[in-house]
Amino acid sequence: MKLGNYCRGDKFPNGITNGASWYSVSGGMQDWNYLNTNDFEITLELGCIKYPEHAKLPDYWHDNKESLLKYLEAVHSGVKGVITDNAGNKVVNASILVEGVNHETQSTEDGEYWRLLPPGVFKIIVMADGLKTVSKSLEILDNDPTTATILNFEMEPDNSELWSNDKDYGIKANMARKYLSNDELKEAIASLENEYPTIAEALINEADWQMVIPGLKLALDPDGVLADPLPSVKILLVGGLFPSQSVGREMLLRLARHMCEAFKQGDNVVTMILKSAEIYILPSADLENFNSKEEGQCLYSDVAEMDAAAGNQFYKSSKNKVVQAIASLMGQVRFDYAVSFEGNGVFMRVPWDNKGPEDPELSPIDTTLNWLAKVYKKAHSNMRDDRDVCKGEVLDGKNVDEHQFPEGVIHGSQLQPPLYKHSFIDFAWREFKVPAISAHISCCNFPTGRDLPAYFSANMAPMLKILTRAHQGVWGIVLDPNNKPLPGAQVKVDNRIVETDHQGRYLFVLPVNSYFIQVYSKGHMPVSTQVSVDVDMMTRRDIILESSSTSKFAYHNLQQKVATMKSLAGQYEHITELDHSDGRHILKIGNNLENENRPPVLLFGYGALGAEVASNLAIYFVTHHSRDDTVTTILESVDLHIGFLDVDYPLLNTSETCSGDNGKEEGAVPLVTDLKMHGDDSTCLFNLGFMSGNSRLLTCPTHSRMLDSIADKFKAAIPMTSHCMTPEMNVEVEKKLSHAAMMVSLSCCSVPQNLGQIFDVTKKAVIDSLVSVQGVHLHIFDEAGVRVTDEVVINIANQNNSTTNKSPHNTTLKTTRGRAWQLLEVESFSLDVTAAGYKPVYKSIMINSGEINHIRVRLEREAGVPVFVVLAFLSTGFAVIILGLLACRMEGRRSRRNNKMSYKFQPLPKKKDGLFSDYEDDSDLEDVELEKQLDKIGVKTDYLDGEDDSSSDIEDVLLVNP
Numbered sequence: 001m002k003l004g005n006y007c008r009g010d011k012f013p014n015g016i017t018n019g020a021s022w023y024s025v026s027g028g029m030q031d032w033n034y035l036n037t038n039d040f041e042i043t044l045e046l047g048c049i050k051y052p053e054h055a056k057l058p059d060y061w062h063d064n065k066e067s068l069l070k071y072l073e074a075v076h077s078g079v080k081g082v083i084t085d086n087a088g089n090k091v092v093n094a095s096i097l098v099e100g101v102n103h104e105t106q107s108t109e110d111g112e113y114w115r116l117l118p119p120g121v122f123k124i125i126v127m128a129d130g131l132k133t134v135s136k137s138l139e140i141l142d143n144d145p146t147t148a149t150i151l152n153f154e155m156e157p158d159n160s161e162l163w164s165n166d167k168d169y170g171i172k173a174n175m176a177r178k179y180l181s182n183d184e185l186k187e188a189i190a191s192l193e194n195e196y197p198t199i200a201e202a203l204i205n206e207a208d209w210q211m212v213i214p215g216l217k218l219a220l221d222p223d224g225v226l227a228d229p230l231p232s233v234k235i236l237l238v239g240g241l242f243p244s245q246s247v248g249r250e251m252l253l254r255l256a257r258h259m260c261e262a263f264k265q266g267d268n269v270v271t272m273i274l275k276s277a278e279i280y281i282l283p284s285a286d287l288e289n290f291n292s293k294e295e296g297q298c299l300y301s302d303v304a305e306m307d308a309a310a311g312n313q314f315y316k317s318s319k320n321k322v323v324q325a326i327a328s329l330m331g332q333v334r335f336d337y338a339v340s341f342e343g344n345g346v347f348m349r350v351p352w353d354n355k356g357p358e359d360p361e362l363s364p365i366d367t368t369l370n371w372l373a374k375v376y377k378k379a380h381s382n383m384r385d386d387r388d389v390c391k392g393e394v395l396d397g398k399n400v401d402e403h404q405f406p407e408g409v410i411h412g413s414q415l416q417p418p419l420y421k422h423s424f425i426d427f428a429w430r431e432f433k434v435p436a437i438s439a440h441i442s443c444c445n446f447p448t449g450r451d452l453p454a455y456f457s458a459n460m461a462p463m464l465k466i467l468t469r470a471h472q473g474v475w476g477i478v479l480d481p482n483n484k485p486l487p488g489a490q491v492k493v494d495n496r497i498v499e500t501d502h503q504g505r506y507l508f509v510l511p512v513n514s515y516f517i518q519v520y521s522k523g524h525m526p527v528s529t530q531v532s533v534d535v536d537m538m539t540r541r542d543i544i545l546e547s548s549s550t551s552k553f554a555y556h557n558l559q560q561k562v563a564t565m566k567s568l569a570g571q572y573e574h575i576t577e578l579d580h581s582d583g584r585h586i587l588k589i590g591n592n593l594e595n596e597n598r599p600p601v602l603l604f605g606y607g608a609l610g611a612e613v614a615s616n617l618a619i620y621f622v623t624h625h626s627r628d629d630t631v632t633t634i635l636e637s638v639d640l641h642i643g644f645l646d647v648d649y650p651l652l653n654t655s656e657t658c659s660g661d662n663g664k665e666e667g668a669v670p671l672v673t674d675l676k677m678h679g680d681d682s683t684c685l686f687n688l689g690f691m692s693g694n695s696r697l698l699t700c701p702t703h704s705r706m707l708d709s710i711a712d713k714f715k716a717a718i719p720m721t722s723h724c725m726t727p728e729m730n731v732e733v734e735k736k737l738s739h740a741a742m743m744v745s746l747s748c749c750s751v752p753q754n755l756g757q758i759f760d761v762t763k764k765a766v767i768d769s770l771v772s773v774q775g776v777h778l779h780i781f782d783e784a785g786v787r788v789t790d791e792v793v794i795n796i797a798n799q800n801n802s803t804t805n806k807s808p809h810n811t812t813l814k815t816t817r818g819r820a821w822q823l824l825e826v827e828s829f830s831l832d833v834t835a836a837g838y839k840p841v842y843k844s845i846m847i848n849s850g851e852i853n854h855i856r857v858r859l860e861r862e863a864g865v866p867v868f869v870v871l872a873f874l875s876t877g878f879a880v881i882i883l884g885l886l887a888c889r890m891e892g893r894r895s896r897r898n899n900k901m902s903y904k905f906q907p908l909p910k911k912k913d914g915l916f917s918d919y920e921d922d923s924d925l926e927d928v929e930l931e932k933q934l935d936k937i938g939v940k941t942d943y944l945d946g947e948d949d950s951s952s953d954i955e956d957v958l959l960v961n962p
Contacts, residue, residue: 002015007048008048019043029041030043034103038106038114044064046060046063074146075116076148077118078118078148078149079114079115079140079150080112080148081112081152082110082111082112083107083126083128083153084153085154085157086156086157090111091107091111091128091131093106094107094111094127095126095128096113096124096125096126098115098117098123099122099125099394099397100298121140121394121399122394123135123393124136124138125450130158131155132156132159132160133450133451133454134154134156136151137392138151160454160457164453168456171254171258175453176449176453177452177453178449179246179249179250179292179449180250185253185284185287188253189204189215190202196260196263199219199260200216200218202214202215207328208328209324209325209326212287212288212321212325213282213284214283214284215282215283215329216256216280216281216283217278217279217280217281218259218278219277220263220271221275230538230540231505231506232277233336233470233473234335234336235278235279235280235337236280236333236335236337236436237252237280237339237463238339238424239251239252239285240282240284241322241340242309242311242344242445243290243291243310244291244294244300244446245311245343246290246343246446247442247444247446247447248341248343249290250452251441251456251463252282252341253283254460255464256281258270259464269464272471273468273470277467285322286309286311289309296446296448298396298444298445298446299395299396299445303419311340312423314423314424315422315427316431318422323427326424330428330432334498335428335432336507336509337434337435337509338428338435338436339376339436339439340424340436340437340438342441344405344440344445346389346405346407346440346442347383347410348373348410348440349373349410349425349438349440350366350370350412350438351366351412351423351425351426351429353412353413353419353423353426354422355413363429364495365494365495367511368435368494368509369436372437372466372469373439374409375462375465376439376463377408378465379461379462380458381458386407388403389405393444395443405443412425412438424436425438433496433497435496470509471537472510472511472512472533472537473508473509473539474531474533474539475505475538475540475541476506476540476543477503477504477506478500478504478521479504479542480545481544481547485504485505486521486524486545487499487500487501487503487504489520490520490521491517491519492517492520493508493515493518512533512535513532513533514533514848514850515531517529517530517541517543521545524545524546524548525545525547525764527544527546527764528768529633529771531633541633542627542628543629544624550760551759553616553755553756553759554755555651555751556612558649561585564618565618568618569587572625575589575590575591575622575635576588583645584643584646586643587618588641591636593639597819598638598777599684599685600639600641600684601685601687601688602642602643602684603643603690603766604643604644604688604690605643606690606691607691607693607750609692609750609752610746611645613690613758614690615642615644620763621635621640634767634770638773649751650751652751658724658725658750683739684740685821687740688710689743690746692749692752693748693750695730696745697711697715697743699731699733699741700735700737700739700740700742701735706774706823707740707742711742713768713769714729714762717761718744718745721747721754721758722747722758723748723749723754724748729745771850772849773850773852774823774824774850774852774853775853776796776822776847776852776853776854777819777820777855778819778820778855779818779819780818780820780859781856781859782860783859787818788859789816790835790838791814791815791816791836792820792833793814793833793834794813794814794815794831794833795810795833795834796810796811796813796829797810797830798810799828799830799844800827825847827847828845829845830844831843831844831857833857835859837861838859838861839859839862841858843855
């Protein structure tokens with residue numbers, strides 16, 4: 001029989017054939033039993049003749065005896081067991097499946113099941129109504145084919161309906177256990193628009209790209225009717241780039257259903273998402289190649305199959321229709337980030353997938369990409385623990401080994417062999433500068449429909465979470481000097497450049513951190529500022545760009561400059577205060593100047609040029625407060641003290657190139673020094689002086705790295721307008737300069753004619769410097785929350801041994817105001833805070849770039865008797881003495897009353913000519929003395945009852961208020 005050619009004309013490989021391949025029999029019992037019962041029926045063809053002779057029958061028995069016995073013994077090969085629920089009850093008519101085989105068997109009335117299986121590794125899946133699907137893997141060995149492997153199952157109640165009602169508004173379509181066909185998918189998208197027209201728009205067969213890929217747009221205010229100044233975050237969600245990885249197709253459609261119904265039900269999370277974002281959902285990118293017959297196929301027979309899929313055809317000159325359609329959409333809509341949903345593992349993937357020869361090692365926005373990926377990962381119940389989710393799974397009859405699939409967040413280029421050679425996420429950044437990541441959400445490429453509800457319950461929360469990132473980042477409006485929006489300005493943040501829209505708006509979705517914003521626009525001066533992004537906050541930064549044409553300024557005499565300062569103080573009295581003392585005019589600019597709770601920064605001008613620049617800087621900062629977010633942010637961190645000397649300088653203009661020798665001799669130019677800005681020990685956080693007549697830039701010996709960074713800004717700008725013979729500034733360390741101080745010569749000429757040019761470059765350098773100022777601001781309180789006004793000594797020590805010799809290893813500050821501040825480099829420091837009568841406090845701090853780190857220090861008093869305890873003790877002693885005196889007096893009063901018969905009220909004795917009268921005995925005199933003492937503590941005693949033995953009014957008062 002095994003030869004397959006025993007009878008004439010037979011050509012059966014190994015003697016076995018499929019019945020339909022030999023000849024078709026309609027309505028055969030063999031097929032019916034296989035499809036409708038647990039019976040695995042075969043037909044044995046035992047001879048070439050239908051009715052052999054009777055004498056030949058013993059030969060037939062001899063030829064088939066052992067084979068028939070072996071066949072009967074095989075009934076015990078495979079797997080068998082009992083299926084119960086968690087209460088021990090037998091589960092009847094449960095469906096038993098072998099993964100990869102599209103055939104079910106059922107359990108009996110006793111909960112028993114059996115399944116014939118050859119040796120190998122299998123995954124057995126059990127399903128039953130009202131119970132949660134359960135699966136187990138097993139290996140059937142070849143060593144004993146007569147003994148079945150026992151595999152029992154205990155099933156838990158199915159909570160999917162409860163989950164649906166609790167988390168998904170009971171949407172039945174989202175609990176469906178089947179994939180939609182392409183036509184059904186389009187119909188589902190169209191029905192969402194019909195049912196939820198205020199937020200859903202079907203994108204089918206209208207634009208060119210929609211002819212290839214059907215989509216859905218979700219947005220609460222797509223046409224800007226609500227006139228929210230905050231621009232909408234554009235998010236792209238894509239599924240089905242690899243048609244054999246189709247789980248993302250169903251997940252995205254179910255997400256759309258959930259969000260539409262959630263908005264209808266008034267869900268706050270979804271409503272806030274739709275208020276701030278426009279979400280473009282493409283459930284099945286490669287619609288044409290979706291094949292439902294591949295359902296249940298988990299692995300590629302050859303990973304090279306992925307190369308032909310649309311998901312690996314994303315390159316600039318690609319002819320793939322899917323790639324061209326998505327490129328067309330991304331060319332029309334400036335997306336802020338994108339997510340592709342795929343199978344082939346449970347992990348997150350970020351660029352690069354295939355690093356090009358000119359690409360840096362990591363993507364320029366690697367931090368943002370990793371942040372987005374981790375947002376999804378942390379919200380996913382299986383991903384968040386970094387465990388090997390796929391380990392032990394049986395996929396297409398193969399047991400998944402440890403680390404066979406990636407885990408956590410990886411760069412696609414780490415995969416071996418390389419799988420993603422021309423991926424969507426690389427393409428999105430290279431061609432459109434859109435951050436894009438891939439979420440791999442199933443170990444099986446094309447899981448069966450029965451698992452779809454479980455996949456959706458696992459992924460709904462992380463899908464919503466990734467959408468909530470639309471609430472975090474920075475946005476603003478770029479304006480010209482006349483407060484008009486500037487469309488088309490280029491804004492750069494985190495190595496990404498976007499252009500402002502027609503309303504001058506820009507937006508970036510970013511992780512928590514500090515960022516530099518650089519803004520450029522033709523015909524305007526570039527601006528650089530800094531912004532901090534907080535958790536779940538979209539920080540606003542409006543930026544004013546000044547015209548690149550030279551400002552027109554003229555010199556003013558002292559009287560005119562002082563009048564300007566007075567005018568500013570009068571018009572902007574809520575943020576300014578003018579100080580004229582010690583031969584200086586200083587305009588203080590800040591919020592809540594009366595509280596003096598921000599570190600002051602001194603900008604001081606010497607000579608005609610320096611004073612003029614300082615005066616105009618004062619005008620600029622005052623008039624741009626609350627208009628320019630960069631200026632406003634600066635004044636939220638520090639107070640600006642801008643001033644000049646009370647000197648009327650000669651104003652002889654010079655335009656020739658100057659030698660730069662003026663002021664080189666020692667003492668020719670006053671050096672900027674610490675001013676006692678708050679009238680006590682509080683000096684400035686940073687001091688910047690402006691001079692002229694030379695090409696020098698002087699820095700103090702401390703904080704060289706911090707001041708070197710600021711000095712670089714002036715070195716790059718000043719020589720262009722300085723009229724100096726030398727092309728570069730001479731940077732020197734001046735020991736006489738005060739702590740954290742710098743002097744900058746703005747021109748080699750004392751009174752240059754190009755005042756406007758000099759002011760423009762100086763203003764930019766000053767703003768860039770103030771944006772980058774960093775350090776620590778200490779707030780010192782006692783245990784009661786009251787600022788400590790005793791002398792406090794703060795020692796700041798650098799914890800980094802690699803610090804250069806120029807940087808301060810130890811700095812000591814003293815304050816009697818409960819506040820102190822210090823300019824510090826970006827490093828970690830230790831704080832040692834001490835004060836007489838208080839326990840010392842030790843802290844470690846980390847200084848971030850461009851930030852003033854606010855540190856609250858709580859001082860506790862040293863051991864001893866607290867002041868309030870002493871006061872309580874003295875108060876108690878005083879009360880006891882008063883009560884003792886009162887008791888003595890009352891006792892004496894009672895004794896006298898026992899000897900009297902009168903029952904009337906008697907007036908108290910009165911003074912007469914300085915003497916007391918009408919006293920019966922010495923005890924009355926004692927009463928008078930007591931009454932005098934009582935008067936001192938506020939107890940009035942005009943009358944006493946002369947008869948009643950009950951407590952008097954005075955006694956009652958004292959008993960209540962001892």
